Amino acid sequence: MPSWRFPFRKRPLDPQYEAELCFHIEKLTDENIAAGMTPEEARRRAVLEFGGAEQIKEELRDVQRIRILETTLKNFQWALRFIRKSPSFSIVVILTLALGIGANSAVFSAIDAILLRPLPYPEGDRLIELQQVNQKVQRPQTRLAPPRLEDWNRLNSTFEGITGYYTEDDSETSGALPEKIKVAYVAPRFLQVFGVAPVLGRDINSGEEHFGGPNAILISDHLWRRRFAADPNVLAKQLRIHDSLWSIVGVMPASFAFPDRDTEAWLPVPPDAPYAQHREWGWFVAMGRLKPGVTVDQARSNLETVQAELGKQYPQTDADLTPGVVPLKETTISGVRGSLWMLFGAVSLLLLITCTNIVALLLARGTQRQHEISVRLSLGASRFMVVCQLLTESFVLALTGALVGLVVAGAASNVFRGLAKDFPRVEEIHLDGRIVLYTLVCSVFATLLCGLFPAFRCTRGNLSGALAQAGRSHVSGHTPLQWLLVGVQVALAVTLLGGAGLLLRSFQALGHVSPGFDPQNVLTFHITGSYGETVDLKKLRARITRTLDELRALPGVESAATSIFLPGVPNAYQNELTVSEGAADPNRKIVAETRIVSPSYFGTMRIPLLAGELCREDGNSFNVMVNRSFANAYFPGATVIGRHLQEPGNPLLPGGEIRGITGDAREEGLNREPGPAVYWCVSAPDPDPYYLVRARTEPTAMAAVLRRKIKEIEPARSVFDIIPLEEHLNDAFGENRLRTILLTFFAVTAVSLACIGLYGTLSYSVAARRREVGLRLALGALQGQIVKQFLLKGLAVTFLGCLAGWGLAAAFARVLSGMLYGVSPSDAATLLSVVLLMMLVAAFAALIPSLRAAHVDPMQVLREE
Amino acid sequence: MPIEKSDLLQGTLDMLILKIVTLGPIHGYGISQRLRQISKEVLLVQQGSLYPALHRLEKRGWLAAEWGESENGRQAKFYKLSARGKQQLKKEESNWNRLAGAVASILQTAQ
Numbered sequence: 001m002p003s004w005r006f007p008f009r010k011r012p013l014d015p016q017y018e019a020e021l022c023f024h025i026e027k028l029t030d031e032n033i034a035a036g037m038t039p040e041e042a043r044r045r046a047v048l049e050f051g052g053a054e055q056i057k058e059e060l061r062d063v064q065r066i067r068i069l070e071t072t073l074k075n076f077q078w079a080l081r082f083i084r085k086s087p088s089f090s091i092v093v094i095l096t097l098a099l100g101i102g103a104n105s106a107v108f109s110a111i112d113a114i115l116l117r118p119l120p121y122p123e124g125d126r127l128i129e130l131q132q133v134n135q136k137v138q139r140p141q142t143r144l145a146p147p148r149l150e151d152w153n154r155l156n157s158t159f160e161g162i163t164g165y166y167t168e169d170d171s172e173t174s175g176a177l178p179e180k181i182k183v184a185y186v187a188p189r190f191l192q193v194f195g196v197a198p199v200l201g202r203d204i205n206s207g208e209e210h211f212g213g214p215n216a217i218l219i220s221d222h223l224w225r226r227r228f229a230a231d232p233n234v235l236a237k238q239l240r241i242h243d244s245l246w247s248i249v250g251v252m253p254a255s256f257a258f259p260d261r262d263t264e265a266w267l268p269v270p271p272d273a274p275y276a277q278h279r280e281w282g283w284f285v286a287m288g289r290l291k292p293g294v295t296v297d298q299a300r301s302n303l304e305t306v307q308a309e310l311g312k313q314y315p316q317t318d319a320d321l322t323p324g325v326v327p328l329k330e331t332t333i334s335g336v337r338g339s340l341w342m343l344f345g346a347v348s349l350l351l352l353i354t355c356t357n358i359v360a361l362l363l364a365r366g367t368q369r370q371h372e373i374s375v376r377l378s379l380g381a382s383r384f385m386v387v388c389q390l391l392t393e394s395f396v397l398a399l400t401g402a403l404v405g406l407v408v409a410g411a412a413s414n415v416f417r418g419l420a421k422d423f424p425r426v427e428e429i430h431l432d433g434r435i436v437l438y439t440l441v442c443s444v445f446a447t448l449l450c451g452l453f454p455a456f457r458c459t460r461g462n463l464s465g466a467l468a469q470a471g472r473s474h475v476s477g478h479t480p481l482q483w484l485l486v487g488v489q490v491a492l493a494v495t496l497l498g499g500a501g502l503l504l505r506s507f508q509a510l511g512h513v514s515p516g517f518d519p520q521n522v523l524t525f526h527i528t529g530s531y532g533e534t535v536d537l538k539k540l541r542a543r544i545t546r547t548l549d550e551l552r553a554l555p556g557v558e559s560a561a562t563s564i565f566l567p568g569v570p571n572a573y574q575n576e577l578t579v580s581e582g583a584a585d586p587n588r589k590i591v592a593e594t595r596i597v598s599p600s601y602f603g604t605m606r607i608p609l610l611a612g613e614l615c616r617e618d619g620n621s622f623n624v625m626v627n628r629s630f631a632n633a634y635f636p637g638a639t640v641i642g643r644h645l646q647e648p649g650n651p652l653l654p655g656g657e658i659r660g661i662t663g664d665a666r667e668e669g670l671n672r673e674p675g676p677a678v679y680w681c682v683s684a685p686d687p688d689p690y691y692l693v694r695a696r697t698e699p700t701a702m703a704a705v706l707r708r709k710i711k712e713i714e715p716a717r718s719v720f721d722i723i724p725l726e727e728h729l730n731d732a733f734g735e736n737r738l739r740t741i742l743l744t745f746f747a748v749t750a751v752s753l754a755c756i757g758l759y760g761t762l763s764y765s766v767a768a769r770r771r772e773v774g775l776r777l778a779l780g781a782l783q784g785q786i787v788k789q790f791l792l793k794g795l796a797v798t799f800l801g802c803l804a805g806w807g808l809a810a811a812f813a814r815v816l817s818g819m820l821y822g823v824s825p826s827d828a829a830t831l832l833s834v835v836l837l838m839m840l841v842a843a844f845a846a847l848i849p850s851l852r853a854a855h856v857d858p859m860q861v862l863r864e865e
Numbered sequence: 866m867p868i869e870k871s872d873l874l875q876g877t878l879d880m881l882i883l884k885i886v887t888l889g890p891i892h893g894y895g896i897s898q899r900l901r902q903i904s905k906e907v908l909l910v911q912q913g914s915l916y917p918a919l920h921r922l923e924k925r926g927w928l929a930a931e932w933g934e935s936e937n938g939r940q941a942k943f944y945k946l947s948a949r950g951k952q953q954l955k956k957e958e959s960n961w962n963r964l965a966g967a968v969a970s971i972l973q974t975a976q
Contacts, residue, residue: 016942020893020942021916023893023894023935023940023942024893024894024897027894028894050912051911051913052913055913056912056913056916056917059913059917060916060917063920064920
């Protein structure tokens with residue numbers, strides 16, 4: 001046996017060996033002297049008699065040396081041989097683990113990319129999103145006014161810089177056809193705050209950030225490739241937006257996708273422009289970069305001080321405001337955190353089931369190998385060595401499983417990217433070293449989880465006993481442990497299935513709500529408009545009214561309307577209102593969902609008029625419609641029509657007369673009960689509302705016709721985002737759908753695994769008790785009795801597992817409570833059907849081995865005796 | 866004729882060492898002396914086998930060792946039997962007796 005020598009190895013024990021052997025030689029010397037030799041002679045003889053001391057020392061070192069490398073190599077060789085010798089067993093284990101680990105790694109890769117990693121900007125954790133907060137109003141958080149942004153940037157001491165942006169969908173008209181591009185209008189210092197530089201050209205310079213300075217624009221990598229075919233000479237070119245030409249000064253890297261992936265250009269907003277001086281107007285989503293070492297709390301208190309000063313300086317506009325300070329990463333990802341961790345929990349349960357399954361397989365396998373293990377132990381192997389060897393086998397299996405799992409994870413995260421395209425940062429998901437490392441950790445974890453227990457279990461017990469019964473019956477019929485494992489698998493599977501069931505039920509419930517409006521055959525789209533148009537509101541209204549009239553005149557169009565929000569897509573816009581004539585109950589605040597729609601909206605959405613008449617728009621005074629909930633909640637038994645509503649603090653909306661009452665519609669989201677709502681009848685509330693067109697037939701067929709019409713009447717504008725309303729509604733619940741699909745998939749996998757576990761254990765038990773069954777059949781037992789016996793055993797274990805699973809599911813359903821609609825987390829009907837489903841599937845899985853047991857041929861068994 | 870190590874099964878040497886150590890803490894030299902005396906000079910155990918065996922038994926936890934002063938005042942490593950060593954010895958003794966008995970009866974029958 002070659003021994004591995006490490007020349008640099010420390011030998012702390014050498015002096016001890018030396019002393020021990022020396023003592024022996026001295027004793028021999030003493031002995032020789034006593035026999036009458038001279039001391040020199042005695043010593044010489046003693047050394048001779050003792051033999052090669054160096055050689056002995058080396059042997060002693062060998063005893064102490066833990067031959068990790070050598071033993072490990074040997075164990076790996078054995079493990080590979082073991083895997084080769086039992087390919088079907090190994091393949092089952094490897095594939096099961098590949099599924100379990102692969103699914104886990106795939107979800108982890110999403111969690112890592114979306115939740116764990118810092119934002120993809122240099123020191124992205126120092127980026128903070130800033131808002132102005134006014135606790136005295138209904139919606140306290142608003143965007144930052146440009147002068148305030150500049151004040152904050154100038155007066156604070158904790159940020160390297162503060163900047164901001166807002167986006168607009170604009171028409172770019174330098175080409176043959178107007179083209180829609182999404183433009184981010186940015187405050188100064190935008191790229192400095194992000195710490196990102198253009199890959200081509202330069203940042204916007206300070207001259208271009210001033211009002212009246214040269215027009216400069218940064219474009220995205222995507223626009224550069226799409227419009228300019230990645231032309232390196234693009235910097236000389238210009239884009240035409242809002243009837244002005246903008247010189248391209250830089251191309252951003254492909255990785256820079258802020259505020260989102262669709263943003264194609266960044267335009268500076270000069271802080272000294274006359275239109276940017278109003279402290280009341282919230283424009284910017286602001287963000288700052290913290291100075292190194294500054295905490296979020298320090299930054300917050302610093303900005304609070306700054307804002308308090310501004311409050312004294314501008315009491316009218318600034319006194320009630322405080323800064324809102326939240327890490328940018330937090331505002332980016334907080335929406336999907338719950339779903340992702342829930343999925344991670346689910347895949348971890350799945351991995352646990354996988355491991356439990358494999359524990360059962362290894363235990364069964366270990367019983368078959370009892371003889372081999374006994375022989376090894378009796379030949380002098382220590383239990384530790386055998387355990388190590390068995391663990392190495394599990395590890396090689398787990399590692400192979402993990403490698404195959406990486407392939408699974410790669411495929412799965414592609415699927416995930418497709419399904420979760422609306423998630424933030426989803427384009428950052430990819431398999432890299434961290435994921436590989438995580439997968440390896442998973443495989444070690446799986447090794448310990450799967451291998452440790454069977455390894456100790458199989459090396460336990462009486463050697464001679466096992467050796468003596470070798471060849472007789474390798475297996476024992478008593479398998480309480482395996483049954484326990486089956487129970488655990490069933491319990492975990494029921495937990496997952498319960499969660500999936502609840503999500504499916506709420507998904508179904510969501511599909512069955514009656515929204516109060518009719519989303520079928522409605523096409524939605526935008527026509528580019530710019531905020532510059534708000535300078536002349538009359539002209540704007542004329543444009544939009546004309547567009548609506550032209551749309552209505554199209555063949556196939558039943559009606560057309562505009563709205564600020566899409567009905568049914570979650571978006572709450574609650575406002576406090578006052579009534580000029582006095583409220584019915586003066587102590588009760590009137591709060592209602594506010595919608596701004598064209599008068600044709602109700603007809604287009606088929607929201608019924610219940611009382612009064614439809615609102616009109618004459619350009620002088622405002623008309624308002626309220627829904628039934630509003631009338632019932634705030635004016636029970638009193639007339640509501642003819643009263644005047646006001647939105648205090650909103651100078652843009654003076655009082656409006658209530659003209660009629662409409663039916664309740666789920667405006668704020670399909671998943672919300674309709675509450676009191678107020679519709680302000682304004683066709684042109686802003687230059688870029690949603691257009692809603694009700695077609696007589698399938699709406700997507702209308703897209704081309706619409707485009708042609710708009711081109712004809714508004715050649716400088718582009719039409720974009722032509723999407724059926726139903727698709728919007730689907731997308732709005734995309735995250736919902738994603739987690740439902742994935743959890744259901746995991747649950748189905750878990751149930752399959754649990755059934756495989758049940759099937760395997762029962763088959764094993766049947767094989768172990770073949771002789772007993774044969775004898776009983778020979779003695780006159782009925783086949784039905786045998787089937788019943790095994791089937792009941794399997795079902796009893798499943799049932800107990802289901803009970804435990806019910807408890808677990810009820811406990812874990814709390815995690816889901818925020819994701820459910822129309823079903824309570826402890827919904828008994830769902831859990832009961834989950835248990836029934838599990839029992840049914842388990843019955844099938846148990847039936848096959850039970851039937852096999854009944855077909856044991858007694859003669860055959862007796863002959864084998 | 867003295868029996869040397871190569872003829873002695875390793876397990877047997879271990880058993881003999883354990884047996885000798887039952888008598889009380891003893892150093893390596895003492896063990897080799899005892900082996901020789903008790904076996905009436907039949908078993909000659911080379912130090913090259915004795916010390917690795919001692920260390921191996923110590924590592925397995927069957928022997929406990931500590932440094933102490935020998936009869937002539939020098940430092941020596943003394944070995945004594947641990948509780949697990951005691952059990953092991955018992956097991957090996959009974960195995961040995963069974964084996965020896967079986968071998969003996971075969972030899973007798975075959976005569």
